[in-house]
Amino acid sequence: MFADAMKALYIILYIAPFSILRYYPFINKLRISLPKLCGIYTAMLFIEIVGFLWLARHDSWNLQYTQIYRMLFSIFFALFSFAVIKEKFLKHFFVYLVMFVYSAIVCRTAHMIEGLLNPYFPGVPDYFITNITILLELGISYPVVFRFFKTKFTPLLATKNTEVWKYIWIMPMILIIFGFLFGADLSNETVSDWRHFVSRGVMSLGLFCCCFILIKVLEQTNQNATLNENVRMTGKLLAAQSNHYKMLTDNINKAKAAKHDLHHHILLMQSYLHNKQFEELEEYLNQYQVRLTESTQPSFCQHYIVDAILQHYRSVAAESEIQFAVKVDMPVQVAIEDLDICIILGNIIENAIEACQRMQDTGRFIKLHIKIIGNMVVVTLDNSYDGSVRETALALAS
Numbered sequence: 408m409f410a411d412a413m414k415a416l417y418i419i420l421y422i423a424p425f426s427i428l429r430y431y432p433f434i435n436k437l438r439i440s441l442p443k444l445c446g447i448y449t450a451m452l453f454i455e456i457v458g459f460l461w462l463a464r465h466d467s468w469n470l471q472y473t474q475i476y477r478m479l480f481s482i483f484f485a486l487f488s489f490a491v492i493k494e495k496f497l498k499h500f501f502v503y504l505v506m507f508v509y510s511a512i513v514c515r516t517a518h519m520i521e522g523l524l525n526p527y528f529p530g531v532p533d534y535f536i537t538n539i540t541i542l543l544e545l546g547i548s549y550p551v552v553f554r555f556f557k558t559k560f561t562p563l564l565a566t567k568n569t570e571v572w573k574y575i576w577i578m579p580m581i582l583i584i585f586g587f588l589f590g591a592d593l594s595n596e597t598v599s600d601w602r603h604f605v606s607r608g609v610m611s612l613g614l615f616c617c618c619f620i621l622i623k624v625l626e627q628t629n630q631n632a633t634l635n636e637n638v639r640m641t642g643k644l645l646a647a648q649s650n651h652y653k654m655l656t657d658n659i660n661k662a663k664a665a666k667h668d669l670h671h672h673i674l675l676m677q678s679y680l681h682n683k684q685f686e687e688l689e690e691y692l693n694q695y696q697v698r699l700t701e702s703t704q705p706s707f708c709q710h711y712i713v714d715a716i717l718q719h720y721r722s723v724a725a726e727s728e729i730q731f732a733v734k735v736d737m738p739v740q741v742a743i744e745d746l747d748i749c750i751i752l753g754n755i756i757e758n759a760i761e762a763c764q765r766m767q768d769t770g771r772f773i774k775l776h777i778k779i780i781g782n783m784v785v786v787t788l789d790n791s792y793d794g795s796v797r798e799t800a801l802a803l804a805s
Contacts, residue, residue: 410532414463415456417534420541421477422452422484424549425510429488431553432502432561436493444491451487455480463533498564501576505560505622508579509552517541563625571628578617640750646719708735712745713752713777720756729763730772737777741784751786759790766793 426448430437437444459476485503492499517540524536679688707717717733724731741748756775763771774789 411460413532413534413538414460416538417541418456418459418477419452420538420545421510421514422455422480424545425506426484426488428506428509428553428556429503430492431556432564433492433494433499438491438493447487451480451484494564495572497572497576501572501579502560502564504576504579504583507583509548511583513541513544513548516544559626560622563622563629565629571625575621575625578621582617636750637746640753641746643716643719643749643753707733708737708777709739710735710737710741711739712748713737716749716752716756717775720760724760724763724773727760727764728769728771729760732772732774733777734775735777737779737784741779742782743784755786755788759788762790762792766791 430444434441439447459473462472462476488503489496489499514537517537520540521534521536525531528536675691676688679685679691707714713735717735721731721733756773759773763773770791772789772791776785776787778785
């Protein structure tokens with residue numbers, strides 16, 4: 408009974424801890440609910456354990472057959488994960504390779520230690536030493552690896568640089584194949600050779616370093632993409648501020664011209680009053696009021712950056728004959744960086760303008776509402792579009 412328990416525990420330790428790392432980065436991109444996934448996974452793991460216990464009772468069963476059996480179920484679990492996760496294949500294939508490298512380092516090291524210690528503990532059941540070694544390895548390394556997946560690796564999966572994912576998986580794949588070709592033999596004769604132990608250690612260290620370097624490269628690539636987006640939106644912000652400054656300058660010049668002409672207007676109105684031409688005076692005042700209204704560019708809000716951005720995109724919308732309706736209730740200062748405000752407003756308004764520009768008929772409109780609720784800046788935007796929605800495998804495309 409104890410021997411069977413060790414075999415069952417071995418299968419659990421070989422699959423469960425590393426499956427958590429496999430699915431954690433994509434916990435919000437599953438095709439089925441998390442409870443259903445856990446139920447299916449438990450059933451598959453139970454089937455593997457029962458099959459392994461039955462096959463291990465045969466006298467001809469050995470460690471090589473165990474590796475083949477494990478590998479067949481590993482392939483099955485891998486295919487299942489690819490079917491369940493809604494993500495680009497190469498992206499979560501790289502995650503699978505990183506997880507596989509970690510599991511290979513832990514489990515194969517445990518097998519080597521069992522092979523080295525078995526001659527000194529002849530009465531110990533199979534997989535007992537392996538299970539103890541795996542538990543020790545996981546106890547030391549798993550919190551660090553999981554924290555790395557959570558804080559460093561998972562955020563990098565949001566990078567939109569598709570070129571990176573086309574090639575980043577190649578190096579760990581080559582090293583894994585190399586490990587299978589030259590390190591799969593775990594017989595007692597091979598394991599007892601110190602050169603095999605050293606070569607396995609160097610190979611494991613090389614795999615770990617390779618994945619770590621690739622992740623750091625990916626992190627740098629993601630930072631570069633963020634910087635490029637910030638530079639692009641900074642250019643947009645500068646253009647909006649330049650247009651806003653030009654508008655303010657034009658208004659100042661118009662105010663100076665109006666002040667200069669005010670003397671002539673007063674003389675003309677006095678002449679109408681003196682001659683009792685009240686109808687002409689009323690008509691003249693109406694015309695003057697219309698002219699003042701046409702030349703005035705109202706401010707959207709007190710926040711200078713938001714007002715500059717909205718003034719800029721109002722001009723862009725007017726060029727495309729888009730009705731641009733804005734209602735903003737925003738103070739001079741908010742707890743958001745100016746660049747972040749520029750990125751958020753710039754992206755959603757640009758997407759709305761592009762959607763309106765694809766329309767062939769009239770009726771183009773954009774309705775933007777910005778309001779402060781508590782400590783939050785609430786932004787809602789409605790826009791017309793041509794009726795067609797572009798979808799990718801994961802989301803709606805803007």
